[in-house]
Amino acid sequence: MANCIPHLITGDFDSLDFSLQEFYRKKGSQIIHTPDQNETDFTKSLRESTNFLREKNISADSFLIVCRNGGRMDHILSNLNTLYLAKNITCLPVFLFSGDSIIWLLDEGQHKIHVPPSVHHLHCGLIPLGEPCHHVTTTGLKWNLRNDRLNFGGLICTSNTFSGLEVVTVETERKLLWTMGTEE
Ligand SMILES: Cc1ncc(C[n+]2csc(CCOP(=O)(O)OP(=O)(O)O)c2C)c(N)n1
Numbered sequence: 001m002a003n004c005i006p007h008l009i010t011g012d013f014d015s016l017d018f019s020l021q022e023f024y025r026k027k028g029s030q031i032i033h034t035p036d037q038n039e040t041d042f043t044k045s046l047r048e049s050t051n052f053l054r055e056k057n058i059s060a061d062s063f064l065i066v067c068r069n070g071g072r073m074d075h076i077l078s079n080l081n082t083l084y085l086a087k088n089i090t091c092l093p094v095f096l097f098s099g100d101s102i103i104w105l106l107d108e109g110q111h112k113i114h115v116p117p118s119v120h121h122l123h124c125g126l127i128p129l130g131e132p133c134h135h136v137t138t139t140g141l142k143w144n145l146r147n148d149r150l151n152f153g154g155l156i157c158t159s160n161t162f163s164g165l166e167v168v169t170v171e172t173e174r175k176l177l178w179t180m181g182t183e184e
């Protein structure tokens with residue numbers, strides 16, 4: 001890690017040691033303090049990173065966010081909320097990677113998800129966070145949905161897995177979180 005110097009360090013810094021901040025500043029990291037307490041560090045850092053890429057003229061395909069799951073349910077839920085907020089911050093896709101899962105937000109419409117055979121035995125799911133999804137249809141899952149309704153308090157799709165096809169298709173008329181296991 002000694003050679004890994006972040007281009008940008010940003011946040012409210014309530015959990016960042018000042019000496020560590022100074023260490024990285026001297027190594028060349030740009031430091032942006034965002035004290036606003038009406039948005040989470042993740043949401044703000046997505047905005048700062050988007051500005052950073054634009055100012056430095058750096059092109060990127062996506063954001064891969066590596067987050068800890070330290071047991072704080074409010075952190076987990078606010079991280080998922082940031083996936084919904086991301087559309088207003090960046091046009092790049094945002095993938096949230098945590099532990100052995102990756103999760104991202106599917107927009108309304110049809111989706112094809114390419115699934116490498118090495119993860120066919122792992123878990124996947126479709127989570128209707130925030131609002132019911134009245135019509136969801138899938139192919140490529142062990143337990144497929146056929147114009148089914150997903151909602152909290154009713155059916156949500158967790159602990160599903162793959163049928164063995166290399167492509168999963170999802171059709172949804174509302175935004176829907178897609179989660180899947182990743183290789184150890
Ligand atoms: C309605 C409402 N609830 C709660 C808050 C408080 N709040 C929301 S985001 C935020 C900042 C969180 O900072 P972050 O470093 O992302 O998380 P932490 O580990 O400090 O909880 C705070 C304090 C608020 N501003 N408004």
Ligand SMILES: O=c1ccn([C@@H]2O[C@H](COP(=O)(O)O)[C@@H](O)[C@H]2O)c(=O)[nH]1
Pocket residue numbers: 014015040041042067068069070071072075076078079
């Ligand atoms: O266990 C965790 C801890 C943190 N996060 C994310 O990081 C930010 C900042 O958290 P701090 O406690 O201020 O360092 C938080 O909003 C989460 O997005 C996390 O996901 N899991």
